[in-house]
Amino acid sequence: xxxxxxxxxxxxxxxxxxxxxxxxxxxxxxxxxxxxxxxxxxxxxxxxxxxxxxxxxxxxxxxxxxxxxxxxxxxxxxxxxxxxxxxxxxxxxxxxxxxxxxxxxxxxxxxxxxxxxxxxxxxxxxxxxxxxxxxxxxxxxxxxxxxxxxxxxxxxxxxxxxxxxxxxxxxxxxxxxxxxxxxxxxxxxxxxxxxxxxxxxxxxxxxxxxxxxxxxxxxxxxxxxxxxxxxxxxxxxxxxxxxxxxxxxxxxxxxxxxxxxxxxxxxxxxxx
Amino acid sequence: xxxxxxxxxxxxxxxxxxxxxxxxxxxxxxxxxxxxxxxxxxxxxxxxxxxxxxxxxxxxxxxxxxxxxxxxxxxxxxxxxxxxxxxxxxxxxxxxxxxxxxxxxxxxxxxxxxxxxxxxxxxxxxxxxxxxxxxxxxxxxxxxxxxxxxxxxxxxxxxxxxxxxxxxxxxxxxxxxxxxxxxxxxxxxxxxxxxxxxxxxxxxxxxxxxxxxxxxxxxxxxxxxxxxxxxxxxxxxxxxxxxxxxxxxxxxxx
Numbered sequence: 469x470x471x472x473x474x475x476x477x478x479x480x481x482x483x484x485x486x487x488x489x490x491x492x493x494x495x496x497x498x499x500x501x502x503x504x505x506x507x508x509x510x511x512x513x514x515x516x517x518x519x520x521x522x523x524x525x526x527x528x529x530x531x532x533x534x535x536x537x538x539x540x541x542x543x544x545x546x547x548x549x550x551x552x553x554x555x556x557x558x559x560x561x562x563x564x565x566x567x568x569x570x571x572x573x574x575x576x577x578x579x580x581x582x583x584x585x586x587x588x589x590x591x592x593x594x595x596x597x598x599x600x601x602x603x604x605x606x607x608x609x610x611x612x613x614x615x616x617x618x619x620x621x622x623x624x625x626x627x628x629x630x631x632x633x634x635x636x637x638x639x640x641x642x643x644x645x646x647x648x649x650x651x652x653x654x655x656x657x658x659x660x661x662x663x664x665x666x667x668x669x670x671x672x673x674x675x676x677x678x679x680x681x682x683x684x685x686x687x688x689x690x691x692x693x694x695x696x697x698x699x700x701x702x703x704x705x706x707x708x709x710x711x712x713x714x715x716x717x718x719x720x721x722x723x724x725x726x727x728x729x730x731x732x733x734x735x736x737x738x739x740x
Numbered sequence: 741x742x743x744x745x746x747x748x749x750x751x752x753x754x755x756x757x758x759x760x761x762x763x764x765x766x767x768x769x770x771x772x773x774x775x776x777x778x779x780x781x782x783x784x785x786x787x788x789x790x791x792x793x794x795x796x797x798x799x800x801x802x803x804x805x806x807x808x809x810x811x812x813x814x815x816x817x818x819x820x821x822x823x824x825x826x827x828x829x830x831x832x833x834x835x836x837x838x839x840x841x842x843x844x845x846x847x848x849x850x851x852x853x854x855x856x857x858x859x860x861x862x863x864x865x866x867x868x869x870x871x872x873x874x875x876x877x878x879x880x881x882x883x884x885x886x887x888x889x890x891x892x893x894x895x896x897x898x899x900x901x902x903x904x905x906x907x908x909x910x911x912x913x914x915x916x917x918x919x920x921x922x923x924x925x926x927x928x929x930x931x932x933x934x935x936x937x938x939x940x941x942x943x944x945x946x947x948x949x950x951x952x953x954x955x956x957x958x959x960x961x962x963x964x965x966x967x968x969x970x971x972x973x974x975x976x977x978x979x980x981x982x983x984x985x986x987x988x989x990x991x992x993x994x
Contacts (some may be wrong), residue, residue: 474960569809576813594800594816676800676810678771693777693913694801 491709498702514680522684525666526603530660534608538615542681559609567605568673598675599682603664611660617692618652654723665712770815770968773807774799775823777912781988789975795968811836818963819972824884825852828958841959844993845976846985848953849931850888852943855922860941864896874907876918876927885912888950889928895949
């Protein structure tokens with residue numbers, strides 16, 4: 469038993485220690501005065517608000533687009549499906565910078581798509597809308613993939629049963645399938661949101677790094693490093709980490725169910 | 741069906757919330773694209789510019805290549821402050837900039853720098869004696885400071901001998917990080933990165949050992965009619981801006 473305990477606990481301890489070590493190393497470089505300065509500055513507050521607003525808006529858009537698509541992929545067969553699924557994976561495997569260049573070329577005013585949008589008075593590039601666009605692009609792909617797996621794990625028989633009770637398909641989807649895939653969908657949303665919150669490469673290309681306009685927290689880190697304020701950059705990075713930690717922990721605690729299949733590990737004391 | 745209506749109302753509210761946040765809010769008199777290495781000096785120039793002229797300037801920072809790509813895609817930038825001469829030249833050649841508006845606003849200065857106060861004695865001696873395991877330079881192919889570093893080592897006749905000790909940073913800021921953290925004992929960095937830093941030791945490399953690292957600016961066509969944009973270009977050439985540029989470790993342009 470002791471060998472098993474070491475084998476399973478040691479990797480977990482190593483991973484957690486490495487993560488804490490990296491965060492701690494950041495924190496150790498940060499004078500308290502700089503953290504106070506960062507927290508008091510309008511710019512940091514703007515970046516915090518911008519990051520939260522844009523990433524949550526991107527999450528809402530990505531869910532609105534991604535969840536129905538995922539359902540379709542999990543429930544229906546159609547010609548060319550493997551190709552479509554692979555296309556959906558592309559944003560996940562391309563470097564964000566490449567995604568950003570692609571979007572920039574697609575939406576530039578000279579390009580047909582960008583020109584048409586511009587004629588309608590819609591300017592997505594170099595504005596906060598550009599930030600949301602880049603984040604949504606990156607997050608949607610993650611959400612489609614995880615949500616597809618979530619729906620795949622739900623027996624389609626339940627929706628069929630609901631249909632026999634006279635519930636229209638749309639409501640069966642919303643009231644039966646979505647709640648049944650609920651926890652896995654939540655996990656998908658968390659992953660998508662995390663990608664949106666940390667997004668930098670595509671955002672820089674599509675929205676530009678303009679102080680107090682398109683400045684998200686990752687952008688604030690970049691701008692402060694560029695202006696030689698490494699301390700403020702680290703402060704912004706830690707604020708980003710703290711926000712993400714608080715939100716993720718809150719979601720985890722709120723949705724935690726008592727699972728009786730888990731047991732307290734009697735060997736914890738040994739490993740500790 | 742009240743239940744159905746409640747759900748509809750809920751989704752409508754969610755949509756409204758997402759669009760409210762997405763609405764752009766832009767009110768920039770002149771928007772200037774600035775190479776990231778010039779960030780600090782640019783910020784101080786912005787304050788002086790506003791004090792002197794009443795106009796305001798907003799910056800978009802990034803690597804020069806990225807800014808150039810954005811300009812080719814009709815980014816709303818009105819002035820372009822690059823970290824090299826090639827991109828403003830290209831912008832001019834491609835009709836994106838006002839012809840004849842290009843000028844050198846700053847000349848980068850290369851310095852050999854170490855976080856160790858004892859290592860460099862104000863000359864090239866430390867490079868030649870080789871009492872170190874790593875010397876950091878920026879990637880010569882993409883970073884002008886990296887290419888200049890190679891020129892200096894060639895001029896001193898030690899490039900071959902040091903080849904195995906050279907570590908390359910992706911950019912000049914990464915190169916500076918290598919040296920500042922001591923992961924490389926010394927390295928070729930920009931004076932602007934260490935000008936405010938009294939610690940460590942350095943050798944100011946004579947300008948005749950490398951091709952001058954000129955940073956050019958150009959007025960973009962988008963800004964030709966904007967008074968704030970042309971005023972910014974004029975201000976950048978003036979004595980007040982030149983003093984700030986020098987203070988941040990660049991030689992002012994001619």
